[in-house]
Amino acid sequence: MATDRGLQGKTAIVTGASRGIGLAIARDLVSHGVRVCLTARKADALKEAADSFPDGTVIAVAGASDDPDHRSDVLDTVAREFGGLDVLVNNAGINPVFGPLVEMDLDAARKIFEVNVLGTLAWVQDTVAHPGLGFRERGGSVVNLSSVSGDTPSPGIGLYGISKAAVSHLTRSLAVELGPEIRVNAVSPAVVKTRFSRALFEGKEEAVTGAYPLGRLGTPEDVAAAVTYLVSDDSSWVTGQVLTLDGGLLAAGGTA
Numbered sequence: 001m002a003t004d005r006g007l008q009g010k011t012a013i014v015t016g017a018s019r020g021i022g023l024a025i026a027r028d029l030v031s032h033g034v035r036v037c038l039t040a041r042k043a044d045a046l047k048e049a050a051d052s053f054p055d056g057t058v059i060a061v062a063g064a065s066d067d068p069d070h071r072s073d074v075l076d077t078v079a080r081e082f083g084g085l086d087v088l089v090n091n092a093g094i095n096p097v098f099g100p101l102v103e104m105d106l107d108a109a110r111k112i113f114e115v116n117v118l119g120t121l122a123w124v125q126d127t128v129a130h131p132g133l134g135f136r137e138r139g140g141s142v143v144n145l146s147s148v149s150g151d152t153p154s155p156g157i158g159l160y161g162i163s164k165a166a167v168s169h170l171t172r173s174l175a176v177e178l179g180p181e182i183r184v185n186a187v188s189p190a191v192v193k194t195r196f197s198r199a200l201f202e203g204k205e206e207a208v209t210g211a212y213p214l215g216r217l218g219t220p221e222d223v224a225a226a227v228t229y230l231v232s233d234d235s236s237w238v239t240g241q242v243l244t245l246d247g248g249l250l251a252a253g254g255t256a
Contacts, residue, residue: 006233008033016092020194024220065092079132175240190246192218213248
């Protein structure tokens with residue numbers, strides 16, 4: 001068990017937690033004594049992920065993150081099972097298209113914004129408003145998942161980057177509105193080796209990593225460690241920040 005960093009006995013929701021970054025975040029939080037509610041769209045994958053944790057450390061509720069009924073179900077379940085909530089990690093996100101913006105299907109664009117931006121906002125709204133969670137009274141902490149593609153144009157994933165730029169600004173705006181009781185921050189990774197981002201490195205990893213001063217792509221564990229820092233007592237005077245996790249990519253003039 002890692003040192004708890006003020007997290008022992010706290011509770012969290014991690015969206016998009018059946019694999020990749022979300023699953024790594026949940027595992028790191030559990031290692032610091034946090035009880036976690038995992039959410040994800042696919043029930044079978046979510047159950048498999050939940051079964052990999054020690055007994056009594058996680059619960060799981062399947063559903064689409066942009067579905068109001070799913071959010072209500074998750075929050076009611078957390079209130080009943082955990083008695084309150086301390087941490088919300090908005091990890092769920094989509095990017096169903098790859099290609100130039102001028103050729104993008106606008107229905108797909110709307111769906112990206114619905115999930116990545118409005119879904120993130122809705123989770124915060126519903127969490128703060130829920131009478132059984134005491135999120136504000138418990139000094140809650142929110143971490144949103146942004147992306148370096150929101151800082152500089154990235155070929156093929158332009159609309160995704162635009163949605164993540166919105167998430168970064170949403171994070172800062174919420175931090176101003178919800179302080180001093182609630183802290184709101186974001187992490188902004190470059191390419192992390194997951195199934196979600198494989199189109200950005202598969203078959204060309206050596207060439208891609210050449211743009212990174214640290215000489216490698218990110219791992220889900222890199223992101224998880226940063227999230228744990230942002231929700232721990234170690235960052236008690238940190239809010240409204242977007243923490244870039246990119247192995248030096250942007251400093252070197254690169255793009256995701």
